[in-house]
Amino acid sequence: MESSHRLKDLLQLQLASDAYAVLHLPFVLESLSKEDFQPSAHTQKWIARVNSLIHSKDPGAKWSGLCLAFQTAVYSRALMLECAQSWVSAAMPLLVNNPVPTTKAAIRLLRLVFSSAMDVPEFQRQLCIPNVPKFGNALIAIVEKETNVEVNLLVIDTLSHIVSLYPSLCRPLLGPLSNVALRYLNGSTPTPMSTSMVEACSKLYCVLPLTGGKVGAAGLWRKALDDTLAFVWGAFLQLRTTYDDPAYASMARQPPSSEDPIISVPLALDRLRGGVRVIQDLLRAATSRPVSVPIGSLVRLCLALLQCEENEKADSGVDPAVRSLENFVIPSFWLLACDVLIPLSQACQHHIVPHLPVLLSHLAYHLEQPQSSLRIARLLRTTLALLEGSRLHDSTLSSRLVRAAMPFLTVLLSTRTQSAPGNEQEGVAGRSKKGKKRARGYEGDEVFKVGREIVCPTAEEGEVLLVALDVLEHLLLRTQVNPPVHSLASRLLLSIYASLPQLPPAILSPDLSLHAKLYSKVQRTCTHLGMGTTSTMGKALGLILNASDGTLSENREITIPTEIDLLLHPRVPPLVRSLPHVEMLSLFRAEESQAETEARRVLGVDVNEERSPMQSPDTEKINPLADERRASSPPAVQSLNNAGAPPPQAPSNIPMQVDPAPLHGSTIAAAAAEPLVQSVASKPPGAQAEPGKARIYQVPQTSLPPPPDPLPSNNAAMSTRSTTTLTAHVSSAAPGVLPTADEDDDEPMPTIDLGSDSESE
Known part of the structure; x- marks a missing residue:
């Protein structure tokens, strides 16, 4: 069907009657394109047919007419400006006492009309200014009466969009809009509020300060953040009724709730999640003028969440049921603290430097404990965000973070049981000495072992590897790390870089793209570590360049060839610098220090030259002869x-x-x-x-x-x-x-x- 005759054919066949219009609406919407609405003799007939469907008494025909008007406005801005007045006057009454599909179609059409011609002053004066407040009142009435979640999500999202476009017109609606947002942020029980609803209400609450104008918006933003902090502290203290925390003794504690703890604890946790989401959106919100961020109060809240530990000592006289419920939600505190720290570090950057050591110390402590993959990924992302936003000058803390991040990468290296048949070792270990000598080992047995497990079976575990590499790269290249830990981490990355090409992508993860991403990050990190300074190159640079033959041209994301060229052919004279310490250049195990050996053994990584479990201590006795x-x-x-x-x-x-x-x-x-x-x-x-x-x-x-x-x-x-x-x-x-x-x-x-x-x- 040619585009010039498509409207004519659709009008004669698919839209000939109201029943046909409802039946063939999906086909009509799929057939339309932008070229169909070029000026022609059939355009006015199309507009007349759409208007007749909108004013039809059949609810289905009204719904199909609203959908066709929306698609017409999307493809032709000129037709939308021409028909907007009639469409708004027809769609506004359809927001009340109509079926859900008709209500949703009317909301979508009015939202598009009010936001598509912001650059036309006359259109704004004649159509938007009189109708936007009415549209806002109608949406507030819908969300207060409607119980359908999909309709409420659409209404709240539309309100957020309209308030951000017309803040001065929505200023009289500030009170009702705030009540709508807080209604769903106050928590619900026994079923927690859905994540999508919490996000939509939080977004609406965070755009309300714009109604104060260019001058008053900053004050309203700070007031909203202070109120949210007080709300979050109240929800947090409701979850710590059985704990005696000296740090919060000065704060007004919440009285014990008279409700059943099975209801009160989930309700307080739901409120805490909603408040944390609001803080995230407020820190990411756009403001017309600079605002003052209470960094100290936010850091104190994050430290309170991070300092909570499971299985703390319980005082006498505490209800064990309430204590167990409050102890169960403690891991959620750590994730909520990470949700606050990431936008805080992005918004404040170097202003958070005074609080950086204590925050990273708590994150390092949690990384050192056994955690699930989801928590580890969140903790590592938070650590990376804090390191990227500011500079860490504490070498002890940097070394601790490196030691905490390295164990997550050792899964990429094959263990002793994968490289040697463990069953044969266990069987030989219990035999006599003659039996040991007569034991027979067969080469190539590992080829027939097809039961090797996947290294990263879930997406969270693959994300842990990628984020751990980013954290290590940032710590090794931009902070001061102790020489033994720096050398050990460099050799760990080098071993992964050498062994990763032999690991099939299907064995690494079900996501086959993870292998290429991981190899790219390891290659970039090893190359930057091997290049060293402008006067000294690392020992591993030759190995890295030889191992990367044939892969540099395939990877378009990294700029290793340019960096190597600048290193070999500098454009400026080299800087006069002292040579690095021998520990920083350590590559071979013969040069390994005692501190590196101990750190490597803590990680559980060994080498074949060390004593095997099968070897007897008698073979290492000194022989004077x-x-x-x-x-x-x-x-x-x-x-x-x-x-x-x-x-x-x-x-x-x-x-x-x-x-x-x-x-x-x-x-x-x-x-x-x-x-x-x-x-x-x-x-x-x-x-x-x-x-x-x-x-x-x-x-x-x-x-x-x-x-x-x-x-x-x-x-x-x-x-x-x-x-x-x-x-x-x-x-x-x-x-x-x-x-x-x-x-x-x-x-x-x-x-x-x-x-x-x-x-x-």
């Missing part, structure tokens, strides 16, 4: 610990230890970047290594071949680390700490054929 032989060995052997070069020959009967199985994903000590250099030799023919268990052999006096190059030659950033790595592996242990063979085992040790071993491997 080996000490003496090592001291009397040729200089070529002693230089193994000094220069890091492999010895050309090894004397006989020197016990050596084979490194355990390959590094699993939980290696955060830069094992993803460190070349794995094995310090020994081969297995006897027919023998198989046990998973997770280092086997000890007597190496005969035979020349050992040089170790293979652990990394490709094109990796210039890491090719020079092979000798340093070998030194770190050997010199990390004290002289004489090399494990020895078990003296109690009388089983003859077979001879090692190095030739067959090299061929088999």
Whole structure:
């Protein structure tokens, strides 16, 4: 159907009668377009037909006429200006004593008419100024009598829109409008007020200060905020009747409610939620002039909500039923405090700096406790909002926040049970020593294990990962963090960056887009950490650039190539700065300090070089005989610990230890970047290594071949680390700490054929 003849065909067929108009209304609305209302001979016929439907005695025809008029006003502003007077005079009486569909259609049409021609002064003078107060009174009458939730939502939203457009015309309606908003913000029981209704009433209450004009709006806004704070404090104290809080002793406590606690506690919680929502909207509201924000009062309220703890000590004489109900709602206080802090930090920014340490200390405490994913995500978002709005200068608090955020990211690293068959380890641990040696492990068993769980099964858990990365990036790059914690967090992010490409997106989350978002954030954070200062680059920068080959061009959101180019080819002379501390450059586990080791163990992240649960403490005893032989060995052997070069020959009967199985994903000590250099030799023919268990052999006096190059030659950033790595592996242990063979085992040790071993491997 051509657009020039569409109105003609619709008038002749679908709108030929009132019954047809009601029946075919969905098809007509879907068929219309903006091109149909170009000036033509059928336009006036269309307007006449719409007006006849609006004035019809059939309720269905009236409803269809209002819908067609609304669609006409949307597509043609000229026709709306021409027909607005007749449509308003016909739709205004339909707001009273009519079916719900007709009432809703009339409200939508009048709202569009009053808000579509704000730039036409004559239209405003002749139509809007006389009819807007009448429209507001009619809407208030509807919301006071109507019980339909959908109609009330539409009415309250329309009132908010009209008050924001015509505040001076709605000034006489300030009292009734305030009563309408507070009617639904005062809570309800036993069913809490719906979230959509609370949001709509809060929005209406927050636009009422605009009725004071440019001069009085700021005073009305401050009065509304003070009244809301008093209302929130009253609701909060009603939920603390069984607690003796010294901090609130100076405040007027609410008398014990005579209602049943099953009713009073949910009612007070519903009021508290409504008041917090109003505070959020007031802090986000637009004002014509600057306003004074009571930051101290708001921070005090947030601290009162955050300081509440579950299972506090109960005093004698307290009703246990009321105490249990009040204790049950305490986790909701923490989320409500976060809802206030986020808009407060965005509105006040650096003015909240004096209160920043105490707020972040409470948030860090809650992050350190076991919480649900929803609460963790809300707490992390609040922490990020506070950090973005102001600057934190406390290194102790910054380090605490980093330690609190790191455990949420360790789920991305594979655990020991995922990298080694746990059932076999448990079975071997209970066998005898001979049985341990005869145990057989099979490579590739993990391929047949298809029951791996999803890392982030819910959307909240995926959001926790993204927000935790943002918090870590902000803390590591913009605050002062203790060197051990900074090094540990950097190596954790580097390990995630190295292992994330091997994690399938379907295993990470049902939302396949989470993998790309997560990888982009980790890549950006690692690159910024690796770039260091203008005079010094981090050790991990070469690894990051090599790992990002082929991914920089695919990700359009980050500007890593430009930043790397500016780093390598600066446009200005480099700044004269002192070199960073060695702890800040720590990448390899051999350079790990004791503080980093303890922090890593607290996180539950280990490396394969550390003692496996299957290893016996007897394998780490000092062997004086080996000490003496090592001291009397040729200089070529002693230089193994000094220069890091492999010895050309090894004397006989020197016990050596084979490194355990390959590094699993939980290696955060830069094992993803460190070349794995094995310090020994081969297995006897027919023998198989046990998973997770280092086997000890007597190496005969035979020349050992040089170790293979652990990394490709094109990796210039890491090719020079092979000798340093070998030194770190050997010199990390004290002289004489090399494990020895078990003296109690009388089983003859077979001879090692190095030739067959090299061929088999």
